[in-house]
Amino acid sequence: DIQMTQSPASLSASLEEIVTITCQASQNIGNWLAWYQQKPGKSPQLLIYGTTSLADGVPSRFSGSRSGTQYSLKISRLQVEDIGIYYCQQASSTPWTFGGGTKLELK
């Protein structure tokens, strides 16, 4: 199985701050990487797919990038509504696997 190691596990940031979350894949997954946001008490929502493409309705302050097998999610200016848990997911091969999650809180 492909392991997705996500970091940090938790993160506290201020409003308007730049936030970066990373995910390391245990092997090459190309651009088969998605990010999901799970707000408190809610189900996950697709945020980014294909490493860099924003899902419908996702604000442009979110962006995704890749360097080799390391993937990053960046929030350019943190807003209150961005609080929650973020998960990466590899869609390269089954079993599709998720990262352990990053809990993003306001400082």
Added chain:
Amino acid sequence: EVQLVESGGGLVQPGRSLKLSCAASGFTFSNYGMAWVRQAPTKGLEWVATISYDGSSTYYRDSVKGRFTISRDNAKSTLYLQMDSLRSEDTATYYCARLLYVLFDYWGQGVMVTVSS
């Protein structure tokens, strides 16, 4: 508006069975693959099973293979997960999700399954 509504969860004893349902609306159900993803209490997300748009292909994670069966009724726009020989480690919130190729683009609100004696 895409809606996925799960039902059928509850408390069940180890070794017993439970069947989850997911009623879909707001899109042409028969055009999309579907999946179940679970989340154990305070844990991360775990893909469970996938079914193709026409039900001809199914895929499972190893830990549920032979115990869980994913199926669908396109006439009723409903997805199912038959769970047999349940174990304590199956305790989780189970989400129904629509597949956009290999991504989960819409999720239901989830249904809780607790396996305990």
